[in-house]
Amino acid sequence: MRRATVQKMVNVIVSVIVTVIVLFPILWGLSTSLKSTDRILKVPPDVVPNPPVLDHYYSIFERGLGRYLFNTVVVSSITVLVVLLLGFMAAYALARMEFRAKRAITTGLLIIMSIPLASLLVPTFTLLANLNLLDTRTGLVLLYTTYELPLTIWLISNYIKTIPESFEHAALIDGYSRGAVMRKVTLPLAMPVVIASSLFTLTFAWNDFIVAVTMNASEGIKTLPVGIYNFLGIFSREWGPLTAAAMISIIPIVIIFVVFQRYFVSGLTGGGAKG
């Protein structure tokens, strides 16, 4: 009883310390986003905005943040879906099927993952220009898919290999087609890794700045990180709009994560690992 109380207290103390360390810079950003422009860089700084103002939040939406947000949502959600579809298929093949190129592809995954992306920017720009994909959301989706597929495939196929094949055998014997087995047996069993890898893809697509700023120019298809970056202007760093936009950009992805926690759990408890 007393030991449990001590444990609980330690848990609370550790939680508080971790929260402070992790969130301090971000809470600073939140506080900044609520200050009026002439108080942001004031010394000594106001820890709590006094008075808090929402001006920067209004102004960023007037300056097209809604559109940037929309573009980011479109690009990242399509990327996640495409990566999952193609990634799961390929991962399944690598984990469960026999074919000659398998070993080469498995090795190839590792090699592909070690290509430094920064070096590909210039040739990729030329390539997209010639494919008429420059300055399009499609181009971004294709690039993000290309960059995130190897990790996804690697993660999912390694995971599928750890699932006993007996479940799939049973389903095949029950008369399911192989496609149905994939969808109805393997996919649910692999749900934890599917969700985990989707989160990685989503985070990459959501936050990518360097690829988007290189490939896309038009205001209409600009994504959120590029919009945020533009607040670091030549004439001044606009900390207010910058931090306000950053705060807005965190919210959806944290919500997604919290929501998917449940699936993370159910994917496991409903899965074969329990057996």
Next chain:
Amino acid sequence: MAEAGVATVVGTGGRRSKLFRVGEVKPYLFVLPFIGLEALFLLLPLGMSLYYSLFDIKYLIVGDFVGLQNYFEIFSNRRFLASVGVTMTFSLFSLFFTFIVGFALALWLVKDNGHSVFMRAIILVPYVISMLVGSLLLKWVLSQDAGLTDLLLGPLGIPSLSILGDPSTAMAAIVYNGVWRDSAFAMMLLMAGLKSIPLHIYQAAKVDGASKLYTFWRITLPLMRMPILITLVRLLLYFVNSLTFQLVLTGGGPAGATTNIVLHMYRSAFEDSLLGLGNAMSFVLFLFNLAIIAVIIILFRVSGRTPK
């Protein structure tokens, strides 16, 4: 007892079922879209950059063919060689701390209760926030002018310190930035691994009277080989190729103390517009990455052969 569980859960990778041995066509259809995309958008640009690395490129316009001259220039450049050292120092320290912190967090928060869900969400925030903004905010916090360091270190009798103005503390600052951001990534991957370990194995160990420490070393760690391998490889690749931390937090300084290969390459290619040289560096970096993966995998193979 536990060993039997290991075999069914993890050991199936080597066995192949006759039922799933299908014709040669279908698996290729499954991997074809993936291969097509990688070939077009990754391997072709890689080939182009390798090709460009053999030319003298100025003002983004391809000039004379110079063969391997760019490569010779890189390896005779003291600053490039220094950047290799910086890359290794940064990557190894960041990897060590991120992995330890990530593993600790994963073990701490693996149980699905309200507290864990809440803490996981908090820890994830630095990972999901734009790296650019994260590093900018961190720079603000770490700068001497913020006064935070004086506030924390003053009572300990440590005189005012310029964290970003000193080579060794600046390195510590970018390592901190890496750990701060990527511990969540390690936590997620390792937690997914922890969750794939069936509960009954732990229950069996408990029945057998195994201590917590024993259970961790003898059951958790061996069963976590694959997730650990994935985490290490991914983190290391990630740290070796990081650019934003260095560019935003320290600008590669002071005196080049945090200029890694990627930042050096970035400056040559985009600020100096010496694309041929930049491409040569990126190819060297690619080989460097391959070597890292090979070393880690070999280490794992070797350690895997030791009897359990």
Next chain:
Amino acid sequence: MGRYYARTLATVLAATCSLGAIAQANAGTVTMWTFLNPENTSGREVALRNVIEKYEANHPGVDIVVEPQDWATMTEKFVLSHSANRAPDIIWSAQDLGLLVNSGAVTSLNPYLADWLAENDDDLLFDNAYDNATYDGELMAVPLFPYSVLVFYRKDHFAQVGLTEDDLDTWDGFAAAVKKLQDAGLPGLLLPLSEDKPSSTIATTAYMDLNDGHLLAEGCVADFATDIGVQALTLQTDMIKSGLISQEAVARTNDDAWDLFIGGRGSIVPQTSARAGALLSSSDWANEETVGIVPWPSFTTDHHGPSVGASWQVSLWSGSQNKEEASDFMAFMASEEGAKEWAVTGEQLPLRASVANLPELSGGVFALNQAASEALNETGRFPRPGCAESSTMGDWNRAAQDVLLNGISPVDALQEATDSTNRRQ
């Protein structure tokens, strides 16, 4: 094998290059890349919107389409777009005109604007900006907003300790002033010495002063590892060693130093004159009574130190299908009407003598602009056309860092800076 490989790649490359590459040209539509977004509300952006609206009203059938760009990558992207044959008609640039010209991405304006220039020559200020945009007698850009890195200082802090701007005439006076401010417990000098986003410093200014006003010699050749180079670098490193500049300076970018100045953490900071307006709007202390702009110090009282001038300017894409319309619009942006918009609405330094004396241009930011304009006219040195100079400031900062932190001798550090700069040309 190697040759076969290279040839295959070259073929693939050629094949992909021939795939697309169709320049789109709609008669009457002029596209322009700039870092300004005419939909936004800052003075410069409103000015751009007004200029476009006026031009379109006078020229029915011509449509000016602005595609706002990230300023830091705009030039490189333009050159890449030029190689892919799909660039906009007009491109803005500041210090990267050399890249645009040397890559062949922009074309001479002489065929279109020679007469216009001759007619307007008397009224146009900043002749140096035009010289800087002229390559082998060909005008490659029309300057719009000239600016220069000058010294901002706190008039109120200076008054408190009995200093005046005259104390900043010489380096000795400059150092003494910083000391006096520090001794009085007032904030001192903020100097950004990071390699990232570098700008003019004490060392580069002193070097230019001792080197006939130039950073690079004829033909864009650097030769810093000389007695005057060492003298200039040591002037700066000594100020750090003696505590007049914080060691944290080596980690500060231009933006960091500026934010600290806005926050009231500095009394002297070098900064581009174009940021005067942002200073007034984002601090709670700055107004024409509390802040001033002066030229850099020099070693003697008979002249001020040189400042590096630059200008945002517009160039014409060499592949443009609308060169006539585009260049006509470029001339309009620099016309009396355009110049008035930039100066009054946009709060930039006036481009023309006829605009400079407008009654609207008084008080507030215009007072600072006036001081900056005078300093630029007196001390501004525009880089030699075609020399890649902006990263050279970073080489000097690296040299200072190496001397301070790695114990390298000033001569050796400057030799590395020389090599880095020369490799880039």
